[in-house]
Amino acid sequence: xxxxxxxxxxxxxxxxxxxxxxxxxxxxxxxxxxxxxxxxxxxxxxxxxxxxxxxxxxxxxxxxxxxxxxxxxxxxxxxxxxxxxxxxxxxxxxxxxxxxxxxxxxxxxxxxxxxxxxxxxxxxxxxxxxxxxxxxxxxxxxxxxxxxxxxxxxxxxxxxxxxxxxxxxxxxxxxxxxxxxxxxxxxxxxxxxxxxxxxxxxxxxxxxxxxxxxxxxxxxxxxxxxxxxxxxxxxxxx
Amino acid sequence: xxxxxxxxxxxxxxxxxxxxxxxxxxxxxxxxxxxxxxxxxxxxxxxxxxxx
Numbered sequence: 001x002x003x004x005x006x007x008x009x010x011x012x013x014x015x016x017x018x019x020x021x022x023x024x025x026x027x028x029x030x031x032x033x034x035x036x037x038x039x040x041x042x043x044x045x046x047x048x049x050x051x052x053x054x055x056x057x058x059x060x061x062x063x064x065x066x067x068x069x070x071x072x073x074x075x076x077x078x079x080x081x082x083x084x085x086x087x088x089x090x091x092x093x094x095x096x097x098x099x100x101x102x103x104x105x106x107x108x109x110x111x112x113x114x115x116x117x118x119x120x121x122x123x124x125x126x127x128x129x130x131x132x133x134x135x136x137x138x139x140x141x142x143x144x145x146x147x148x149x150x151x152x153x154x155x156x157x158x159x160x161x162x163x164x165x166x167x168x169x170x171x172x173x174x175x176x177x178x179x180x181x182x183x184x185x186x187x188x189x190x191x192x193x194x195x196x197x198x199x200x201x202x203x204x205x206x207x208x209x210x211x212x213x214x215x216x217x218x219x220x221x222x223x224x225x226x227x228x229x230x231x232x233x234x235x236x237x238x
Numbered sequence: 239x240x241x242x243x244x245x246x247x248x249x250x251x252x253x254x255x256x257x258x259x260x261x262x263x264x265x266x267x268x269x270x271x272x273x274x275x276x277x278x279x280x281x282x283x284x285x286x287x288x289x290x
Contacts, residue, residue, distance in 0.1 A: 058269060065266075094269065101271040148272055 001229045003029040004042035006072070006088075008063055013049035013085065013205060020208045021046075025221055034066045044081040044224070045072050047088030049141070049203060059102060059144045060090035069095055081125070081224065082197045086142055089189070089199035098192055098199045099157070100149030102142075106182025110143040114214075115180050117188050117202055118168040121161055124195045129223030135172040136216035138202035140180065145201040147183035147190075157190055165189035165200055243267060246282075255279055 003021040007014045014031060021044075022029035032039055039045065053062035063069055069091070076082045076097055084092040092098040105111055117138050119130040130136065149157065157163055165188040169178035179186045181201075189200030204217030247262075249255035259277050268275040 057267070061266060061269070093271075101269055103272055150271075 001027055001043045001225055002041060003027055003044045003046060004032045004039055005029065006034065006045065006047045006068055007031050008034045008050065008052035008066065010052050010054050011048050011050035011087070013087075013203065016203075017046050017048045017085070017205045020205045020218065020221055024208055024218060025225060027225065032068060034063075034068050037067050037071055039068065039071045039075060042075065042080070043228075044083065045075050047072070047082070047084040047091050048205075049086030049088060052087055052091060055087070058094075060087060060092075060094035063091040064095045073097065076192075076197050079194060079196055081228065083126075084197075084199040085203055085205065086145070086201055089201055090144065092197065092199040097197050098190060099153045100147055100187075100190070102144050102201070103146050103148050104144050105142070105146050105180075110141075111145070111180055112139075112141045113180065114138065115140050115188070115202060116168050116170045116172070116178060118166045118172055118174060120163050120166060124164065124191065125224045125227035126191070126195075126198050126220055127164055127223060128227040129219035133172065135168060135170065136219075137170075137207070137214055138204060138217055139206040139214075140202050142181070142201055145183070146181045147185075147187035147201075149184065154185055157187075158185070160193060162190050162193070163187055164191055164198065165202065241267075252279065252281075 005014050005017045018029050018031060021027050090102045093101050114137050116135050119127050119134045122128055122130050122132050166174050166186040167179050167188050168174045174186045188202055191198045204220040207214040207217030247258060249258055263275045264270060
């Protein structure tokens, strides 16, 4: 399973993600410059966090016109895996691979913190290494992470079980208190209908190396690897 | 929250300019999922630098 990490001018979590897939997972990984137009060698495309093209107009807005994004859409149409983290999630909503939008946090401030996150379903490769209802802790770092969608879209997301992650309290209660940025339905991460395209605001790559103080995030990558390829988990128990 | 954006564009007539602006707004300047937009159109005559 080969990973590609998209690099826009302004991406800043690209190397963190590549470190996880290349070094911790020991899987072939390459950084994909935004001008590239051939990504057919990749099994998983990851759009990392950062500020694509500066995000001056609106988060993720310019990325839709980049040469590589047309290929990412093709990649997704072929049923291959796409993961958007933070800015990557914003980009996926802007290009229409995921519904809704990410707007300014409820408190209008950039939030750099850790949040408890509830894993809502575990029957997809992305979350197969977690247990149902598991409460994990992941770093978040965003100014525009408040998930918004109209009522019909939210209902469709709920009906189709497309919400994989919700912000919650450390006890696992999904309520306003556990909702750091004011996301509707406490949404922290959603997938498309096929379950192959995942977008999430929390940073699993920042909770993967034990030296950083948490390893709840690496299970996302390990689960994907194990479920999609049957490959065993390369990371030794820590 | 809002944005105010001024831009110059060339078009043969007003209808064409409006179509162009709608497209620019829908695809780039505004995200219709979360934003509305409106625009005012003002005609200016700009020298385009064509050689005589």
